[in-house]
Amino acid sequence: MIVNLRRSFNIKMSNLTDLESELGELLITNLNLEDIKLEDIDSEVALFNEGLGLDSIDALELGMLLSTKYGIKLQSDDPDFARIFSSLRTLAVYVESNRTS
Amino acid sequence: MNSAQISQKSIAWYIDHVIDQSLFESHVAQTRINLLQVHATKRPTRVLNLCENRYHFLVAFTASMLEGRMTMLPANRSEGEITRLTNNQNVQLINDSLIKGICQTVEVSSSELVKWNIGLVPTDMIVAELYTSGSTGLPIAHQKTWGQLVSGVQQVYKRFHFERIARLSIVATVPPQHMFGFEMSIILPLVYYGICIHHDQPFYPLDIQRAINEVSAPCILVTTPTHLKACITQEYNWKNIEQIISATSPLSEELASQVESIMRTKAKEIYGCSEVGAIATRRVTKKTTWSLLHDFSLSVINEDAWLNTVATNKKTSLPDKLEILSDGTFRLIGRATDMVKIGGKRGSLAELTAHIKSLEGVEDAVVFKLDYQANQRERLAALVIAPGFSSRQVRDALTKIIDSVFLPRPLYTVEDLPYTSSGKLPIADLLTYLKDHKKEAETSC
Incomplete structure (x- = not known):
C-alpha cells in the first residue's frame, strides 16, 4: 500500500496564471517530475536545487524546450539570468516578454 | 577580440584580450608571491582550486605545482563538499575573486619570472587529487602525478592528430575540475605550449557560439552529448569548429551524425574515467567501437572489466561492462550494476x-x-x-x-x-x- 503524503502536506488551490500552468506542465512532462502535481507547485517556488530540485542538465533541457516552443534562445551571460530561473513566476514573465512564437 | 592578435605564443583568450606566454608566466609568478607564499609559517600543502574561469584555474594550478602544492579538484561546489575538503586539512582555497586582480594585469612583471616548460615539475610529483563516489558513502580520492597527466594528453594529442593543426584554440563547456575538462583544457595547453584556451565555460548554444566566434579558427569544442543535443535543436550558424571532442557518456550514431552535419565538423569521443583519465577514442559515424589509447590493454574477468596501464603494470577496475572484439576494439555494454x-x-x-x-x-x-x-x-x-x-x-x-x-x-x-x-x-x-x-x-x- 502506497501513501502519497504530498497531497496532504501542501494542499493549495492552484494560484498559477495560464502561462505559469503551461510552463509547469511543460517542466513536469519533460523533466521527469512525474511525482510532482501541478496543483502542488507554487508560482514562487524555486526551480533549481531546493524547490523543484532541477539541476544543470535540466537547465539545458529547459533551454531546448523554450527554444522549440517559444522561439527563445537563452544566454547565460544575460544579466537577468539568475532571476529568470528563480521561480515559475519569473520564468513566465521572461517568456511572455521574449517569446517569438 | 580579433584573430590578428593570436600568435604561436598565445595561451588564453581572456575577457577582451589575448594572453601570451610571458604574461601568463608573470601571472603565475604573481600568484606564487601574492597568494601562495604569504603564509609566514606552516604553509598549506594543498590548494582547493574553485576557479570557474578557466584561465584563472590554469594560473592557480600552474603556480601551485611550481610551489610544490597539490591541487584538489572538488566533485561539486556544494557546501558539504567544500567543508569536507577543507576540514582538518592543511588547505588553501583559491577562487576567482582572489586571483582575478592578478590575472587582469596586462603588464609583465620582470621579477622572479620562470619560463614555463613541462620539465619544471617532477614527473612523480602528485599534482592533483579528484574524488569519486564510493559505495560506503565516503568519496574515494584519486591522486594524479604530473607524469601520468602529461602522458595522458600526449596520447590524446597524437590520436586526434593535433600536430597537423597550427594555432589551435580550445573552447570547453566542461569544468576544469572535472577529469575530462582538466585534461583537455588545462593539461593540454601546458604540455603543448601554444594551444590557446577560451577563459569561459559556455553553457547554452548561444554562449558556445559566442565563445567560438571570439577565438580564432581552428577551434576544438570540448563538450558533452547533453550540450550537443541542445546545439542542434534550433538553427544556429556553426562555423570554424575543427573537431568536437565529446565525453561523459557515449553519443548515439544518430546524434553524432546530426551533429556532424549541422555543426559542420567531425564528432569524436573520449571514453575515460576519473581514476585513469582518457582511455579510448572513437568517431562513431565511422566506426562504432572504441579504440584503446596505446598506454593501455584490457581484460574482462568474470564480466568485470580491468584496464592495465602498460608502463606501470597497474590494473584499474572499470565501472562499465564491456565486450572486447577480435580487432582489439571494444564495445560498451552497460554500467556495473551499482x-x-x-x-x-x-x-x-x-x-x-x-x-x-x-x-x-x-x-x-x-x-x-x-x-x-x-x-x-x-x-x-x-x-x-x-x-x-x-x-x-x-x-x-x-x-x-x-x-x-x-x-x-x-x-x-x-x-x-x-x-x-x-x-x-x-x-x-x-x-x-x-x-x-x-x-x-x-x-x-
Whole structure:
C-alpha cells in the first residue's frame, strides 16, 4: 500500500496564471517530475536545487524546450539570468516578454 | 577580440584580450608571491582550486605545482563538499575573486619570472587529487602525478592528430575540475605550449557560439552529448569548429551524425574515467567501437572489466561492462550494476540509499535505476519509508546532502518495500511496484 503524503502536506488551490500552468506542465512532462502535481507547485517556488530540485542538465533541457516552443534562445551571460530561473513566476514573465512564437 | 592578435605564443583568450606566454608566466609568478607564499609559517600543502574561469584555474594550478602544492579538484561546489575538503586539512582555497586582480594585469612583471616548460615539475610529483563516489558513502580520492597527466594528453594529442593543426584554440563547456575538462583544457595547453584556451565555460548554444566566434579558427569544442543535443535543436550558424571532442557518456550514431552535419565538423569521443583519465577514442559515424589509447590493454574477468596501464603494470577496475572484439576494439555494454553516471558525475546506488537512510525519520529506503534510453540522462527512482513525512519533505532534506543531479525522480514515500523472503529487493520487483504505484496515483487524481 502506497501513501502519497504530498497531497496532504501542501494542499493549495492552484494560484498559477495560464502561462505559469503551461510552463509547469511543460517542466513536469519533460523533466521527469512525474511525482510532482501541478496543483502542488507554487508560482514562487524555486526551480533549481531546493524547490523543484532541477539541476544543470535540466537547465539545458529547459533551454531546448523554450527554444522549440517559444522561439527563445537563452544566454547565460544575460544579466537577468539568475532571476529568470528563480521561480515559475519569473520564468513566465521572461517568456511572455521574449517569446517569438 | 580579433584573430590578428593570436600568435604561436598565445595561451588564453581572456575577457577582451589575448594572453601570451610571458604574461601568463608573470601571472603565475604573481600568484606564487601574492597568494601562495604569504603564509609566514606552516604553509598549506594543498590548494582547493574553485576557479570557474578557466584561465584563472590554469594560473592557480600552474603556480601551485611550481610551489610544490597539490591541487584538489572538488566533485561539486556544494557546501558539504567544500567543508569536507577543507576540514582538518592543511588547505588553501583559491577562487576567482582572489586571483582575478592578478590575472587582469596586462603588464609583465620582470621579477622572479620562470619560463614555463613541462620539465619544471617532477614527473612523480602528485599534482592533483579528484574524488569519486564510493559505495560506503565516503568519496574515494584519486591522486594524479604530473607524469601520468602529461602522458595522458600526449596520447590524446597524437590520436586526434593535433600536430597537423597550427594555432589551435580550445573552447570547453566542461569544468576544469572535472577529469575530462582538466585534461583537455588545462593539461593540454601546458604540455603543448601554444594551444590557446577560451577563459569561459559556455553553457547554452548561444554562449558556445559566442565563445567560438571570439577565438580564432581552428577551434576544438570540448563538450558533452547533453550540450550537443541542445546545439542542434534550433538553427544556429556553426562555423570554424575543427573537431568536437565529446565525453561523459557515449553519443548515439544518430546524434553524432546530426551533429556532424549541422555543426559542420567531425564528432569524436573520449571514453575515460576519473581514476585513469582518457582511455579510448572513437568517431562513431565511422566506426562504432572504441579504440584503446596505446598506454593501455584490457581484460574482462568474470564480466568485470580491468584496464592495465602498460608502463606501470597497474590494473584499474572499470565501472562499465564491456565486450572486447577480435580487432582489439571494444564495445560498451552497460554500467556495473551499482554505478550510475549523470552529468559526468559518477555515483553509487548504495551510497545514495545510505544518504536517504541517514535522514532523520527515514526507516528504510531503496534507490534504483530506471530503464536507460539513448542520449537521455540515466534516471533514478527512490522508494522511502518515512512515517509522518511526505516525499517532498524527504526530497527537500536530500537536496541539502547530495548533488542535485542524483536526486531520484520519482521519489515516493511508501509503507513497505517489496522484499523477497530472502531479504532482497530485485530490480524487476521494484519496477513493478513503482509502475503499480504510478497507476494508483493517476487513477486517484
